[in-house]
Amino acid sequence: GAGVSQTPSNKVTEKGKYVELRCDPISGHTALYWYRQSLGQGPEFLIYFQGTGAADDSGLPNDRFFAVRPEGSVSTLKIQRTERGDSAVYLCASSLNSGSRAGELFFGEGSRLTVL
Amino acid sequence: AQSVAQPEDQVNVAEGNPLTVKCTYSVSGNPYLFWYVQYPNRGLQFLLKYITGDNLVKGSYGFEAEFNKSQTSFHLKKPSALVSDSALYFCAVRDASGNTPLVFGKGTRLSVIA
Numbered sequence A: 001g002a003g004v005s006q007t008p009s010n011k012v013t014e015k016g017k018y019v020e021l022r023c024d025p026i027s028g029h030t031a032l033y034w035y036r037q038s039l040g041q042g043p044e045f046l047i048y049f050q051g052t053g054a055a056d057d058s059g060l061p062n063d064r065f066f067a068v069r070p071e072g073s074v075s076t077l078k079i080q081r082t083e084r085g086d087s088a089v090y091l092c093a094s095s096l097n098s099g100s101r102a103g104e105l106f107f108g109e110g111s112r113l114t115v116l
Numbered sequence B: 001a002q003s004v005a006q007p008e009d010q011v012n013v014a015e016g017n018p019l020t021v022k023c024t025y026s027v028s029g030n031p032y033l034f035w036y037v038q039y040p041n042r043g044l045q046f047l048l049k050y051i052t053g054d055n056l057v058k059g060s061y062g063f064e065a066e067f068n069k070s071q072t073s074f075h076l077k078k079p080s081a082l083v084s085d086s087a088l089y090f091c092a093v094r095d096a097s098g099n100t101p102l103v104f105g106k107g108t109r110l111s112v113i114a
Helices: none
Strands: A005-007 A010-013 A019-024 A031-037 A044-050 A053-056 A065-068 A075-079 A088-095 A111-115 B003-005 B010-014 B019-021 B024-026 B031-038 B044-050 B056-058 B064-068 B073-078 B087-095 B108-113
Touching (some): A005 A088, A019 A088, A019 A111, A031 A075, A044 A065, A044 A075, B024 B087, B031 B064, B031 B073
Antiparallel strands (some): A005 A019, A065 A075, B003 B024, B064 B073
8 A cells, every 4th residue: 555554443452362453564665663652642662673673672661562574564563461551552654764765754543552 | 862852732823823833852963853743533744854954944734844953952833824734743853873763752732723
């Protein structure tokens, strides 16, 4: 597609359950980012991929959070044993790392996670 | 560590008046600076960026921003506000020296009143 696609757009789950959120970046974008946005806050960095490898995962809040990008395109953010505090909008973005548009992040519309 | 401060939670301006949304930043090296806008139920959209060169950068929808190194600021401006400019605006920064992630401010809600 033309833009960054995220699924599901909405996910309601119960405390303790496992959740997967998917991101399909813009074709040709080598860099992929996950952010989390809580109500009234700016996006908070979670993890950044360059190709297949996680170049920076310093924003993951704890070991319940994990993300993969096995073929350097689609990425999945995985959250184990969800807690109510994990409720937020999870944003994915992709970018080019060269050329005139280097550094510009293109965001998806987000996956809203609600943990009951 | 890099950080961004947006001191105003809300900015109200009358349609046709100039608007300013403030942003200050902190990085250890040279900054790359960005403004993004978020309309209701929409994803974040890129507005403009400062990488190098002219301190005044122009972006989408008539917005511009001025990089001021001595004041570590990157305020967003528009000469004449439109009601359709009402949205949430985020300033972001990253260090130019390495592959560091973009760090966002908490956002400023702009309300343009007809």
